[in-house]
Amino acid sequence: MKTNFPRSLQTVIIALIAFGLVALALGGYFNPVTSWFTRLTVDAQTWVSTRYLALADFLTVPRDVASLRQRNTELEAEVAQLQTQVIDLQQKVTETNILSALVDFARANPIYSYKAAAVIGRDPSPFLRYVIINIGTNQGVLPGMPVVTDKGLVGRVDAVISEAARVQLITDSASAINVRLQSSSTEAMLVGSVTGDVSLDMIAQDAAVTIGDVVLTSGLGGSFPPNLLVGQVISVRKLDYELFQTASIQPSVDFNQLGFVLVITTFAPVDITPLVATPGP
Numbered sequence: 001m002k003t004n005f006p007r008s009l010q011t012v013i014i015a016l017i018a019f020g021l022v023a024l025a026l027g028g029y030f031n032p033v034t035s036w037f038t039r040l041t042v043d044a045q046t047w048v049s050t051r052y053l054a055l056a057d058f059l060t061v062p063r064d065v066a067s068l069r070q071r072n073t074e075l076e077a078e079v080a081q082l083q084t085q086v087i088d089l090q091q092k093v094t095e096t097n098i099l100s101a102l103v104d105f106a107r108a109n110p111i112y113s114y115k116a117a118a119v120i121g122r123d124p125s126p127f128l129r130y131v132i133i134n135i136g137t138n139q140g141v142l143p144g145m146p147v148v149t150d151k152g153l154v155g156r157v158d159a160v161i162s163e164a165a166r167v168q169l170i171t172d173s174a175s176a177i178n179v180r181l182q183s184s185s186t187e188a189m190l191v192g193s194v195t196g197d198v199s200l201d202m203i204a205q206d207a208a209v210t211i212g213d214v215v216l217t218s219g220l221g222g223s224f225p226p227n228l229l230v231g232q233v234i235s236v237r238k239l240d241y242e243l244f245q246t247a248s249i250q251p252s253v254d255f256n257q258l259g260f261v262l263v264i265t266t267f268a269p270v271d272i273t274p275l276v277a278t279p280g281p
Contacts, residue, residue, distance in 0.1 A: 129172035152229035152252035203245040
């Protein structure tokens with residue numbers, strides 16, 4: 001026969017059991033069980049979290065890699081574009097500085113009129129020293145006109161067409177220019193060579209020539225105005241048995257870096273053809 005306990009008695013028993021469990025818990029009797037259960041729960045959560053993150057990485061990494069590669073390509077393109085812009089700006093700054101220097105030179109020498117020109121080509125022959133500029137007869141350029149930069153003498157116009165001209169450099173082997181030494185006014189002949197070296201010939205044996213002497217155009221012969229800077233003496237050769245001294249010259253102009261030049265348009269070379277004796281029949 002089943003025994004039925006009064007409901008009030010069941011409530012009291014449950015309350016006593018609960019109170020006992022609480023008391024045991026507060027007394028630390030359940031700590032081993034609680035620690036084991038907590039550790040088990042944490043381990044289970046850690047295992048699930050690790051597997052979930054691994055699965056998420058596995059699913060998202062390909063998309064992230066593709067996105068990073070695309071972004072890397074975009075950044076590389078931007079860097080290349082910026083580098084190009086920097087080079088262009090540096091070139092423009094250099095050109096501006098050169099043109100400013102040419103303007104300053106023209107203002108410092110107002111007795112002549114000038115035409116600015118850009119160097120657009122060079123003679124391909126290793127034995128000829130010519131450059132091509134982008135102005136010609138339409139701009140008033142004529143053969144024989146001197147060509148300079150702010151650094152000094154470049155050469156003279158050798159041939160002209162309507163929109164371009166060829167300039168013979170002072171380094172050309174066919175170039176011969178009357179010059180003088182600034183320190184002593186000693187006259188000499190500046191000549192080029194097939195190697196591009198420049199030297200002074202026809203220097204009197206008794207003339208005092210020293211390394212560092214500044215060389216200027218003398219104006220003799222009418223081909224160039226006087227006092228245009230040519231360069232400096234870097235070595236002297238003097239032998240007693242020779243009639244003249246010679247000297248090597250370092251031009252003041254860097255011909256490998258020619259970008260812009262000035263053509264002296266008001267200077268008219270003197271025509272000495274009538275003074276040159278012609279052979280008889």
